[in-house]
Amino acid sequence: MDIIFLHDFKAKTHIGIYPWEKKIAQTIELNLEIALPTNRACFTDNISDALDYSLIIERINDVLAARHFGLLEALAEHIAQIILTEFNSPWVKVSVAKLGIIRGIKKLGVCIERKSLTY
Numbered sequence: 001m002d003i004i005f006l007h008d009f010k011a012k013t014h015i016g017i018y019p020w021e022k023k024i025a026q027t028i029e030l031n032l033e034i035a036l037p038t039n040r041a042c043f044t045d046n047i048s049d050a051l052d053y054s055l056i057i058e059r060i061n062d063v064l065a066a067r068h069f070g071l072l073e074a075l076a077e078h079i080a081q082i083i084l085t086e087f088n089s090p091w092v093k094v095s096v097a098k099l100g101i102i103r104g105i106k107k108l109g110v111c112i113e114r115k116s117l118t119y
């Protein structure tokens with residue numbers, strides 16, 4: 001299985017269950033591992049055979065700008081489903097973390113793995 005990874009992807013979004021979290025954007029950190037539907041690009045060296053990671057980043061940034069999620073779990077699930085359904089990945093691992101939200105904890109979050117139903 002070939003994988004594209006995006007590590008330490010930081011972005012601002014509105015997330016959280018408390019009223020102040022609906023008003024103030026927070027920085028989150030995403031870590032993604034995205035299984036590829038084919039390894040063809042390894043042999044052809046052609047972007048049209050690859051999963052273009054810049055399109056994934058653009059799509060995720062659009063979601064983070066447009067949506068408010070209460071729970072980290074819900075945001076992680078939303079991103080996982082986009083990767084599986086829109087980018088045809090057979091498997092994805094998504095971690096979403098908040099930074100410095102609770103005193104004494106540098107980073108906390110959730111990590112989920114999902115498989116496509118079509119593979």
Ligand SMILES: Nc1nc2c(c(=O)[nH]1)N=C([C@H](O)[C@@H](O)CO)CN2
Nearest residue numbers: 015016017018021070071072073101
């Ligand atoms: N399992 C979770 N627990 C909590 C979440 C969450 O997203 N998943 N979120 C919060 C608050 O928004 C918190 O981050 C603000 O300090 C609390 N618990």
